[in-house]
Structure formats: C-alpha cells, structure tokens
Amino acid sequence: MVDITQVQGQTTTIKVERVIGHGTRQLLLEETKTVPAIKIVDIVATLTNMKTIVKNGKTIVQGTVHKQVYYIGTDDLEHHMAEDIAFSDLVEIIPIDPAYPVREGMNPQDLSTIENVVWEFDPATGTLIQKVIVALNIKVTETQQLLVALDPYGQWIKTQVVIGEATKQKFIEERKVVPAVKIVDVVARLTNMKAIVKTGKVIVQGTLHKQIYYVGTDNLVPYISHPCP
Structure with missing residues (x-):
C-alpha cells in the first residue's frame, strides 16, 4: 500500500458521503372500507411526503401512502377514488463498523418503495380490504473529507474537491x-x-x-x- 501523504504535489482533498450504516424494515398498512362498486379494477400506491430523522442507532421514518383506487361502480361506469394513509415507524440502522454507530446529525438517504398492494373485495357488501406493504430502506451517510492520490492515468471520477475551510x-x-x-x-x-x-x-x-x-x-x-x- 502506498502512503499517499508522501506523494508530494499529487494529492488533493475531496468531500464524499461515507456510508455509516444501513437498515430495512417491512411495514404493513391495512384498511377496510365500503365502496359502491361491483369490481375493483386496480389500486395504485405511491410514497409521498417522506421524512427521515436520524437518531442514535436508528431512524424515524414518516410519510404518506397515496392510493388511487379504480373501480366499476354500481352504475357500470369506471370511477376513481384517491386517499392517503399517514405512517411513522422506526428503522434500526446496522453500522458497517460496530465501533462507529449512527448518531444524530448524520445524513439519511431514503430508498423506500411500495413493495406490494393486495386487496380483497366482496361485491355483495361492497367491502374492500386493502393491504399495502411498504419496504422501508434507509442508508445513513456522513460527509467526510478524504485525502486521495492523483493518478493522471487512472479512472476518472466526478466529485467535490475541497478548496479551503x-x-x-x-x-x-x-x-x-x-x-x-x-x-x-x-x-x-x-x-x-x-x-x-x-x-x-x-x-x-x-x-x-x-x-x-x-x-x-x-x-x-x-x-x-x-x-x-
């Protein structure tokens, strides 16, 4: 391994996001309601208003599941109904280095997605049971400055260079x-x-x-x- 501090005139300081830890969790949201329908065509769910707060060893994830329900009504016409479900949950962050755990002030990266949407519908009563599975996926990073060696023949990368502080x-x-x-x-x-x-x-x-x-x-x-x- 080359000691880059000894390479005079061929080093620079860059600013990067170092990954400190990562955590995942599944969240099941279930709702039952009555819909004036004879058939459910589709239910589309998306995540909105996502907010992540980093605490010591974990993160608080808050957001809204926005659902669009498409159905055939009792009048034989296709209808659309929009609704929101707010949620809040804790995601434990597993540190890459156990000696350097996640703490307040670090930077969260929210990679959460809607994993699945399933429903059960009884046309006789109009009862619609909806289940949305949210895959909470949080990566926590920390902004750090690294001293790196310059190699004019190496691979090109785009990054932030520290000019002064x-x-x-x-x-x-x-x-x-x-x-x-x-x-x-x-x-x-x-x-x-x-x-x-x-x-x-x-x-x-x-x-x-x-x-x-x-x-x-x-x-x-x-x-x-x-x-x-």
Whole structure:
C-alpha cells in the first residue's frame, strides 16, 4: 500500500458521503372500507411526503401512502377514488463498523418503495380490504473529507474537491425579563442557514432559534420560542 501523504504535489482533498450504516424494515398498512362498486379494477400506491430523522442507532421514518383506487361502480361506469394513509415507524440502522454507530446529525438517504398492494373485495357488501406493504430502506451517510492520490492515468471520477475551510466562533448574548422562578432548560438550534462565497471569504447567514423552558410565577411550565438572526 502506498502512503499517499508522501506523494508530494499529487494529492488533493475531496468531500464524499461515507456510508455509516444501513437498515430495512417491512411495514404493513391495512384498511377496510365500503365502496359502491361491483369490481375493483386496480389500486395504485405511491410514497409521498417522506421524512427521515436520524437518531442514535436508528431512524424515524414518516410519510404518506397515496392510493388511487379504480373501480366499476354500481352504475357500470369506471370511477376513481384517491386517499392517503399517514405512517411513522422506526428503522434500526446496522453500522458497517460496530465501533462507529449512527448518531444524530448524520445524513439519511431514503430508498423506500411500495413493495406490494393486495386487496380483497366482496361485491355483495361492497367491502374492500386493502393491504399495502411498504419496504422501508434507509442508508445513513456522513460527509467526510478524504485525502486521495492523483493518478493522471487512472479512472476518472466526478466529485467535490475541497478548496479551503475555516472555522470561527460567534458569541451571541441577550438579556430579557422572564416571569419565572426557575429556568428549566434553554434549547438552541440553527435554522435557515445560508452561505455566500466571496473572494477569500464566506458570508454566513442564519437564525438561532431558542426555546426557553421555565417554571413561571404561577408554578406552570410554559416555554418561550424566540428566533435570533
């Protein structure tokens, strides 16, 4: 193995998504309803509004199964009915390296699909039983910088090259009057982050969103939500 750090002038730093772990899970959604039909022609299901939240060792997957039911009605005409089923489930992520498990802040990649749609229909009563099998498939990655060797005769790849980086601390102080006898907790997070690249520097804009939990003078525990640009 070649030590690429010794190859002077022939290395570069690239930014890649390193796969940390992967997890799968089947989810069965079942629904029974009455349809004024004599025959079900087809049921088409798709996934919409998918959202994945990475937690320590697992992910929370939320979304909606959008269904389109095509049927022949009691009037002998073809009809269409659209309906949505919301769902939420946990998917355990198996790490590639057990010593480096998935944690909050990593990047989820949702590869979930509709695996199958089956139904049972009783034309005598109009009872339609629908079963949708959702194959939840989540890959978790982490953005990392890698030092790689350049080979003009090697295989060409397209990737992001790191030109430079910098860090800076920003101290934000605020004073306000709160009708409280005790502060329970202050939770802060960054939102609406935007970076504008200029010559030799970067302008960073965003909002620091704070939630202040406190015990009020009435002994209740409300909270204050306060954005700070």
